[in-house]
Amino acid sequence: MTRPSPAAPGAPPSSSTATPSTRARSTPASPSPSLVGTEVKEVVPVSLGPSGTGLMQAIASLARQLIDGHRGPAKLTGFYAVLQTSTGVDGDSAKNIIIDCYGAGRSVEEKAMIMGEWRQRRAGIDGGGSSYGQGARRKEPATPSALADKHAERSGSDDKNDQDGDAASGSSVAGEDDAYPIMTMNDPNVVPLLSTIQMGSKTLKQAELNLLLSMCGLRTYKQLTYNLVRGVFRLGFQALKAQGVRKGSFSWALATPPELLFNMWSLEGATVKADGGCFFAPGHTNARHQGGIDKKRFALCVAAHLCPFWSFTLHKYFIDNPINKVAVSKRFRGADDAFGKATRKRGRQNGGFKLNNGNKDPPEDADGDHPPKLPSPPKPPAADGPLPLTTGTIIELARATEVYPISDLLLVDPSPVLPTSTCISIVTLTADEFERMQRAEAELRVLLPRNLLKEAFRILGTAGSSGSAGCSVDVDPPQAPSASAGDAPSGSSTAAGGSAVGRQPALCITVGKHAPMMCSTPTLVTMSGVHYLNQQLVLCPAFESWVKELTESTAKFPWELEFLVGSTLSVAAAADYVWASCSERRVGDLAWRYFLVGAGSIGDVVGSRLYGGCTVAFYDVVYGGQRKYMTNGVLDAALVEMRLHSAVRMHPSFVLMTGQSASFTVCNGQVVGEAVAIDRIKEIYDAMPNARYQRFVMLLNLGQHHWISAEVVPGAPVGKINVFDSLAGGYPKEKDLAVSRVKLFAREVDRLWRMGNSGAPVVERWDVSFINSPSQGDGYNCGPFALAHLWCAVNGHVLGEISGLVGDHLRLAILLTLLQCGKRYDDARQRELALAGNGAGAKI
Incomplete structure (x- = not known):
């Protein structure tokens, strides 16, 4: 019997994974290997008999083992058995029957695609003129007839x-x-x-x-x-x-x-x-x-x-x-x-080799005495080595934080900086030379270290303002790093006078034997933006590592802290929410900005007037999600939410911002005098609403190293002051000063209250209690514990009586609350903007 013409196969029907399907689509055989599609027929039963059915079941079992156990780069998605039958001697009624041995559910259109795929393969094999199944075809010399056919095909x-x-x-x-x-x-x-x-x-x-x-x-x-x-x-x-x-x-x-x-x-x-x-x-x-x-x-x-x-x-x-x-x-x-050649910054594990799975070492913990220093860029190479070039131009990199979200910044390494032996000098250029220099500096791809950058600002500013643009200043590298952050390097300078008529100063950068490079003040400003990018490129992976670790936690927040978390979420769910809220946002976007809900179109104005200085960007959230000392940016926003929460309670408390508490303790590193402190306390009292508060709560910073909190509870004849410290025994001098100023605050507020209320009882003395439990257990979570103490005090709880407290969980709860509140404010702001826009359109 002659072999029938290739038939159009049937699309495999869906079948269970236990046994292979015995029902298949079948279509009459196509009389020629044409690429024209055939109509999809209904599923027809196929009888294979007991032995045939058992054999197909065995094949299906092997198919499932093959596909489910396959781990190669190409994903296996199906396994089909093709039965070719013929019911006539002329081959016109030949059928190709496809049996789905894996049982993958597919739509009608996908089944039709599989039909077409098998039909084309059979057409290539039987037609003899195609290269199906033969791999890539070798090129043959082009003949005139072949070229004519090719042109006709392309037409x-x-x-x-x-x-x-x-x-x-x-x-x-x-x-x-x-x-x-x-x-x-x-x-x-x-x-x-x-x-x-x-x-x-x-x-x-x-x-x-x-x-x-x-x-x-x-x-x-x-x-x-x-x-x-x-x-x-x-x-x-x-x-x-x-x-x-x-x-x-x-x-x-x-x-x-x-x-x-x-x-x-x-x-x-x-x-x-x-x-x-x-x-x-x-x-x-x-x-x-x-x-x-x-x-x-x-x-x-x-x-x-x-x-x-x-x-x-x-x-x-x-x-x-x-x-x-x-x-x-x-x-x-x-x-x-701009980041095409950048590599993903990852920690090293397992003996120092870099892993491919993207895992990172967690950032080092703070030592408890000092907040961790901000990350620094890679170590500069030697001056006689190759010139360290950035992955893109300085202008492009400086804009990266404005363009790329946090998830994209995870894929980039910090830009290298020039060696500390780099020499910078001032040169003067004519107008034409300066214009050519400006065009060339647009492609600049080198980055000065921070200390040289600061010195470059100084000497270039001096040259531009003094008119002595013809001088030349060489800054030698410092012999030892300065003890104070941001100090300019020590060095010697030589100046040679020259005429500055019609000439403009520019900075000349010389690295070893490499050709000198020149730039102007705007490029130095741009370099500062690249250093900011370098900082973010280290902070963002550390933030991701911290959050991802919490997403695997099985712990839950204690129910007593629901007022702090904002909702009854597990730790893993809260971490997922925080990461989802931050990953696709840029670090400069605003995460929390107060909006007075219900005030209509003026809600933004009123909110800015009340708490405009407490705006939180996603940079603050990223920095707050680290194993680092928590700054007052996030804490102030949390105190605003605490103040709003307390205002609606039956016995309200007055919450001081960190700037208010610093105004009568230590401000800008300087101890505030007692006379000045009394004036500041009066200013705070005058800003309070005209009501008697049950308590006053505040955060206190000890020497920019440690956070504690305090609660002032007026009462007659004895008032109470509770000082909460999760790291007992640290910073005794700073702590004694802070406690004495809290007592001063309590006495002055009571005195000012009695001046306006003659019948108010007199507080004869103030008893101070030091509460040191629970302990933070690490060197960096003093801020979250101090804030949690205040939340509990405002709501009538005692933090020490709550079990299962973890510092990172408290920190996560603070970030979660701010992101949720920030989204609520943004939604209200957008609604008011939409209503204002619709109103303007209606008037038009």
Whole structure:
């Protein structure tokens, strides 16, 4: 019996995972290996008999073991058995029956795609003229007839759009030694159905993406810039032509993996989304309507994850064009390519080698005596070594914190700084020379150390203001670091007078034997922005490490602290909320800004008048989420929320801001005199509402090293002062001064109250109690414990009676409360803005 013509297969039906399905779609055999799609028939039963059914069950069991146990770079998604039958001698009624042995649920359109895939493979095998199943085809010399056929074939398509790789390219076409996986084109009849079906949703895991990128020498998919994505599509298009799959008009939808066509894909932990509509080569006519380059490069990564052909193409492109050798278009040097060569900053573990899983060592704990110092950039290289260049221009890097969210800053290393032996001097330039220098400094990629930067500001400012622009000042490196932060290095300077008529001063930077570089004052300001970026590039990973560790906690907040947490959340849920609220925000965005809810359009004005100085940016949240000494930015915002909470209670308490308590204790490192302190206390009293408070609570800072809190409870004849300290025995001198000023505050407030209320009882003495439990247990969580003591005092609880307190959990609760309140204020602000806009539109 002659072999029948290839038949159009049936799409595999859904089946259980226990046994293989014995029902399959079947269609009459196609009389010729045409690419035209066939109509999908109904599922028909297939009788295999007892022995056949048992055999298929065994095959299905092996299929499940293969797919579920596979851990290779290419994800296995299905296993099908194809039975070919013939019911007639002429072969016209031949059928191909596909049995789904894995049991993956698929839509009707996906099943139709699988039909088309099998039909094309059978057509290539039986037709004899295709390269299906044969790998990449070798190039044959072009004959005149072949060229004519090629031209006729191209005439039905858009050459500019579809032949994205026909122009000169840095990547060669599929070479003679490259065996590309076979790319099965989608059925053209199914592609029009995309606009009528309901898209599914799938997520690409970060680990899967990292595995794909690591084979290409990439660290993040955002390194795939416009030119790189275009090059990969160009190489893939050339390989498709070499495989001979181009039939008439070509479209990228035919070469898109079906799972990408029928699903909206998202990336784990990111906001980017893409589907098959984004799978276009950059520069294509339809590409501009399908999202920006971020969606296209993510769609390319999803295609490489799903399809062996695109995985091989992506891998081959970066083998031929390593990332450190690829030339980048000038248009995009200021965007993603600014960090194209940056590496992910990670801690070292396991004997000092760098891990690939992204784990980081936790930051060092504070020692309890001093707050941890801010992170510093990498150690400067020697002057005789290569010039340490930043990954992008200084201007680009300085704007990074304004452009990139926190999640993107995790992928970048701090910029290197010039060695301390760098010499800086003042030169004078004519107007034309100064203009040329300004154009050149726009491409500057070096960063002065902080001490030299401070000195450069000084000498350049002096040269510009004094008119002695012809002088030259050489700053030698300091022999030893200064004891005080920010001091300029010691050095010797020589000045030679010169004429400054018609000339402008500029800074000349000389590093060893390298060519001198010049810049002006605006570039020095920009360098300060890069140092700020370096600081954030160390703080952000430490914040991520701290939060991610808490997301794995199984602990819960004590129910007594619900007023502090704001809601009954577990520690892990609170950490998830904090990270989700911060990861896609820029460090300079506002996380908390008070808005007087219910005041209408003036709520922002009133809120700014009341607490405008207590605005909290996401930088403060990032810094607060560290194993570090907590600053007063976050604490002041928490005190505002405490004041608002206390105002509505039956027995309100007056909450002092940290600036108010510092005004009568220690301000700017200087002890405030008693006479001045009394004046400041009177100013605070005059700002209080005209009501008798049951207590006064405040945070006190001891020498910028430690936080304690105090509660003043008026009473006659004996008043009470409770001093809360979670680290007993530390800073005795500073603590004695703070306690004496709290007693002064208590006496003055009572005296001022009796001056306005003649019948008020007299407080004869004030008893001071020191409460040192619970202990913080570490050297950096004094602020959260001091604040928690006040929250409990305002609400009638005792912090020492609550069990299961962890300093990091209290710190997390403070951040959670501020982010939740900040979102509530922002929502109210946006509502009022919308109402104001609608009102203006109605008047017009």
